[in-house]
Amino acid sequence: MDSPINKFKVWWQESKVDSPLKQKSAVCVSTIDEHGFPSGRFVDLKAVSEEGFVFCSYFDSAKGKHISHNPKSAMTFWWDHVGYQVRVIGHSQEISELEADSYWVTRTRSAQLTTTAFDQSAPLESEAFLDTRLNEALLQFGDQSVPRPKNWGGYIVKPVSIEFLTFRESRLHLRELYENSDGCWNKQLLQP
Numbered sequence: 051m052d053s054p055i056n057k058f059k060v061w062w063q064e065s066k067v068d069s070p071l072k073q074k075s076a077v078c079v080s081t082i083d084e085h086g087f088p089s090g091r092f093v094d095l096k097a098v099s100e101e102g103f104v105f106c107s108y109f110d111s112a113k114g115k116h117i118s119h120n121p122k123s124a125m126t127f128w129w130d131h132v133g134y135q136v137r138v139i140g141h142s143q144e145i146s147e148l149e150a151d152s153y154w155v156t157r158t159r160s161a162q163l164t165t166t167a168f169d170q171s172a173p174l175e176s177e178a179f180l181d182t183r184l185n186e187a188l189l190q191f192g193d194q195s196v197p198r199p200k201n202w203g204g205y206i207v208k209p210v211s212i213e214f215l216t217f218r219e220s221r222l223h224l225r226e227l228y229e230n231s232d233g234c235w236n237k238q239l240l241q242p
């Protein structure tokens with residue numbers, strides 16, 4: 051059985067061609083909160099391999115806390131211009147510090163400063179505090195390089211199932227479900 055990861059790579063590549071989106075790799079990541087509620091938000095997909103799907107974030111954000119209590123996660127992609135939906139279910143785990151460093155250096159300095167300046171998901175006392183905190187970070191680092199904060203890194207969602215849906219105006223969507231069992235992928239079609 052062909053790996054669905056190869057199919058995903060083809061679709062992801064296709065989705066970037068003539069994409070009307072500014073954030074071409076945005077994906078909704080869902081986690082489970084402490085009350086058992088699902089919680090979704092968009093992040094940027096950084097990479098995909100046979101190991102899984104990588105995104106970057108803060109470990110102590112709401113999503114980071116959810117994952118540390120319950121690694122069960124989902125990712126949902128929708129690329130309207132090509133009519134593709136992809137749903138991934140899997141387990142999230144932190145990537146290595148070395149890998150996190152490699153993503154950190156690809157960030158612009160301004161993104162590095164912003165990341166360093168804030169505690170993602172913590173309450174914000176006022177909008178004005180955004181500038182105050184950013185200016186403090188600017189002063190703190192001056193011309194020096196900005197090191198990766200220890201609470202920022204990446205997660206890899208290790209897939210247990212991946213469903214590809216090809217949207218059809220007729221509603222006869224083609225749904226291809228791949229499920230992983232003991233390291234092997236099995237495929238079956240689902241009714242639309």
Ligand SMILES: Cc1cc2nc3c(=O)[nH]c(=O)nc-3n(C[C@H](O)[C@H](O)[C@H](O)COP(=O)(O)O)c2cc1C
Pocket residue numbers: 073076089091092093094095105106107108111112113114170171
């Ligand atoms: C298009 C888009 C891309 C985003 N990319 C990221 C990202 O890669 N990492 C991240 O932590 N937050 C990203 N965000 C912000 C998240 O949606 C979210 O607000 C933030 O991660 C806090 O979520 P949490 O409080 O559930 O942890 C992005 C938002 C949008 C709209």
